[in-house]
Each structure stands twice: as structure tokens, then as C-alpha cells.
Ligand SMILES: Cc1ncc(C[n+]2csc(CCOP(=O)(O)OP(=O)(O)O)c2C)c(N)n1
């Protein structure tokens with residue numbers, strides 16, 4: 076594998092002329108950047124791990140081994156992989172119920188995540204939390220929240236803690252296009268702007284909130300401008316291009332780390348599966364989904380860049396495929412063989428006011 080650094084041409088994010096430059100709002104354009112092959116292969120591996128993990132979770136759900144809610148992240152992998160590539164040790168992450176990819180990108184163990192999905196002892200919440208209730212203080216992952224919009228004020232709280240303790244960290248706060256219409260989001264924006272909190276508000280615009288297309292739910296769909304009223308700058312990014320995401324994330328994280336206060340990022344992306352496992356997705360056509368898969372799939376795009384740009388070869392990618400498959404199979408095996416929690420666990424981790 077070659078190791079030289081060379082510029083990678085990344086396809087431009089859709090560039091929108093921002094009518095509202097008032098708050099420093101801008102459209103993210105393409106970046107040519109110095110990049111090493113091993114970095115590209117690293118993103119490929121992480122995105123593939125999320126994709127294969129989610130496919131396996133979908134299978135286990137179909138077999139009745141995962142019950143309750145299960146929201147898959149397939150299609151959106153470049154968002155979290157690109158952004159987490161810009162995170163530092165002390166930073167914190169918070170997100171919604173569509174959270175398995177975020178956990179893996181934060182470095183949480185695939186076995187622990189899969190075993191939580193099947194309700195086993197070795198799961199991150201000892202098998203008592205399930206898909207939407209996993210946390211890792213060690214990896215600074217603060218959930219996993221089922222209440223739409225809740226990650227935003229909670230993220231502002233984490234950002235406040237970063238500033239209060241002076242640990243130098245920032246918060247990566249993820250939520251959806253639907254959540255962006257919640258009232259609590261704007262209360263949090265106001266406080267974050269007023270106190271210049273170190274937080275990136277990350278809107279994963281996957282075009283739908285459950286079965287509702289953004290045009291049907293949002294009076295204005297330029298989500299990156301949602302901070303305008305509070306003087307919070309925003310940026311729109313092609314969320315299907317991991318290199319664009321990484322470059323944009325670096326630029327924004329540097330500003331937030333420098334004490335400039337919050338920033339809004341809109342990542343334009345797409346989910347291939349239904350909202351959750353119980354959604355047949357009748358509100359959109361099969362053609363729409365296959366068109367996105369064909370033209371914008373984040374993994375296929377990176378794969379093409381790696382091969383066409385001569386950064387690496389088929390053999391190296393196959394090796395990564397094998398490695399990822401082994402990790403996912405091992406996690407699925409563990410998630411089916413690890414015992415269920417002991418009944419006595421019903422009485423632990425419960426907050427009781429005397
Ligand atoms: C306060 C609240 N209202 C409604 C719901 C039901 N609900 C769950 S997900 C969802 C749609 C959210 O869509 P979006 O924010 O775009 O995120 P995505 O699922 O697309 O990732 C809704 C309405 C909820 N969980 N919480």
C-alpha cells in the first residue's frame with residue numbers, strides 16, 4: 076500500500092447561494108485536500124463496519140432476536156464517520172434513537188452494542204436498555220435519546236459542562252430534520268449563543284421525519300440557517316461524501332474550539348431503510364431510494380475514489396471487507412450466546428427516592 080500524501084479531488088457539495096449571509100451562514104463547497112491512503116481506508120472500514128453491523132441487526136430483528144424499536148443508519152454513514160474523524164479525546168457526543176453508527180464511530184465495541192440489541196448481559200446497558208438506551212462514559216457517548224429533539228438541550232448541557240470544567244472539549248450534538256422543528260431546539264440555541272457554548276449542532280437531514288418529507292413538515296427547509304435569529308452561523312454539507320464532511324467538520328470544530336460559540340451544520344443525507352424496522356416506507360418510491368444508492372452511496376463513492384485515484388487496490392479493500400465481516404459475525408454470535416440478564420438485575424440501576 077502506497078503511503079504518499081496527495082490531493083484527493085472530492086466532489087462538490089451541492090452549493091446553495093445563501094441569501095442570508097447575516098449570521099455568517101455559508102454553503103460548503105468542495106475541498107481538495109492532502110490525504111493519505113491509510114486515512115481513506117480507515118473511513119472506508121468504519122463506514123463499512125456501520126453498514127454491515129446495521130444489516131446484521133436488521134437480520135436479527137427479522138429473526139425475532141431483537142425486539143422493540145430499532146432504527147437503522149444505513150445510507151447515513153459518511154456523516155458520523157466524517158465528523159467523528161475531527162473529534163478529540165475530551166469531546167462528547169450525543170444523538171437520537173438512530174444511534175448504532177454513532178456508537179461504533181465513537182469506538183464502542185460492536186459486541187457490546189449488538190448484545191444490548193438482543194437484550195444480553197454483555198450489552199452496554201447489561202441488556203436492560205436496548206437500541207435507544209446505550210451510553211459509554213469511557214468513549215464519551217451520552218446516548219441514544221428517543222424523545223425527538225431531546226439531544227439538543229442535553230447537548231447544550233454537555234457543552235456547558237465542557238466550559239464550566241475547562242476541559243477544552245466540545246460537544247457534537249446530532250439530531251434530525253424533523254427534530255429541527257422542535258421548540259426546545261431554539262431555547263437551547265438561544266442559551267448556547269448567549270453563553271458561547273462549545274457545541275456543534277449537527278442536523279442530519281435525511282429528507283424524512285418518519286413518513287413525512289421535509290417539504291411537508293418544514294416552512295423553510297434550509298436547515299443550516301436555523302441559527303440565524305441567534306447569530307449562530309451555519310454550513311450546508313454533502314453528507315454523502317465523507318471527505319467533504321471531514322473537511323467541513325474540521326473547519327467548524329476549529330472555530331468552536333477557539334471559543335467562537337456554537338455552529339449549525341446541515342448534513343444532507345438519506346436513509347435507505349424505513350424509519351424503523353416496522354416501517355414499510357410507502358411514502359416514497361423504490362426508484363427514489365435506488366437512485367440515491369446508485370448515484371450517491373457514501374461507501375461506493377469512497378471506494379471509487381480509492382481505486383480510481385490509485386490510493387489503494389482491490390486486494391486491500393477485500394481485506395477490509397473480510398475484517399469487517401469477522402467483527403460483525405463475532406458480535407452477532409456473542410449477541411446470541413451471551414446469557415440474558417439475571418432476574419435480580421430487575422432491582423439494580425434503579426433510582427429510588429426514599
Ligand atoms: C417528542 C416526540 N415527538 C414525536 C416522537 C415520535 N417520533 C419518533 S422519530 C420521529 C421523526 C423524527 O425525524 P427526524 O428528526 O428527521 O429524524 P430521523 O428519524 O429522520 O433520523 C417522530 C415524530 C418522539 N419520539 N418524540
Ligand SMILES: [Mg+2]
Nearest residue numbers: 251252283284
Ligand atoms: Mg429525518
